[in-house]
Amino acid sequence: MDENLRAELLRRVDVDQAARTALDPDAMERADAENLPWLKQVIGDDGWPGRSAVGADGAAAAWLLVQHADRDPAFQRECLGLLTAAADAGEATTAHVAYLTDRVLLAEGRPQEYGTQITGQDSQWVPRRLRDPDHVDERRAAMSLGSMAEYLAHFADQGPPPPISIRCPHCGERVDFWPAETGDESAGECGGCGREIRFRLG
Numbered sequence: 001m002d003e004n005l006r007a008e009l010l011r012r013v014d015v016d017q018a019a020r021t022a023l024d025p026d027a028m029e030r031a032d033a034e035n036l037p038w039l040k041q042v043i044g045d046d047g048w049p050g051r052s053a054v055g056a057d058g059a060a061a062a063w064l065l066v067q068h069a070d071r072d073p074a075f076q077r078e079c080l081g082l083l084t085a086a087a088d089a090g091e092a093t094t095a096h097v098a099y100l101t102d103r104v105l106l107a108e109g110r111p112q113e114y115g116t117q118i119t120g121q122d123s124q125w126v127p128r129r130l131r132d133p134d135h136v137d138e139r140r141a142a143m144s145l146g147s148m149a150e151y152l153a154h155f156a157d158q159g160p161p162p163p164i165s166i167r168c169p170h171c172g173e174r175v176d177f178w179p180a181e182t183g184d185e186s187a188g189e190c191g192g193c194g195r196e197i198r199f200r201l202g
């Protein structure tokens with residue numbers, strides 16, 4: 001067991017989670033920017049940190065840091081291959097493979113497989129673009145995940161999703177949007193000046 005690496009993984013996840021719990025975009029950005037080069041170095045030197053090297057909590061921490069490495073989709077895709085091989089060897093969980101698979105597919109502009117990535121639509125939590133939704137529960141079960149309905153209910157229990165709120169460029173009034181998929185355009189009417197406002201989720 002590499003206790004030093006395990007401790008460093010856990011420390012970095014604590015910083016990541018503190019920034020996300022506080023909904024502090026600057027702290028999130030800073031944590032992600034510090035974690036990415038460090039993680040690349042660790043994985044480049046020693047390969048994927050599996051359970052026997054860093055414990056179940058350290059392996060979960062490594063997965064979470066990669067999940068948040070959205071600024072480098074090619075690295076995320078590479079890690080998905082390493083994580084899948086680790087899961088096959090009993091060194092990582094299939095649930096983590098499912099979450100990272102979905103993240104990578106959506107980043108590549110393709111529909112997700114397991115419905116782990118969700119968004120708000122008309123005050124409901126819904127999966128982001130999903131392949132073959134009728135059979136998602138079978139695919140989830142194969143990765144040791146509960147049903148889609150249970151997953152969405154878990155988020156709904158903590159409250160409804162918030163819309164994205166932007167200021168009208170004409171009058172400054174707040175206009176709420178339910179974002180479509182990343183890259184798609186939404187349109188709404190400003191309650192202040194009545195003009196049509198267009199919004200694209202970057």
Ligand SMILES: [Zn+2]
Binds near residue numbers: 170173194
């Ligand atoms: Zn307006």
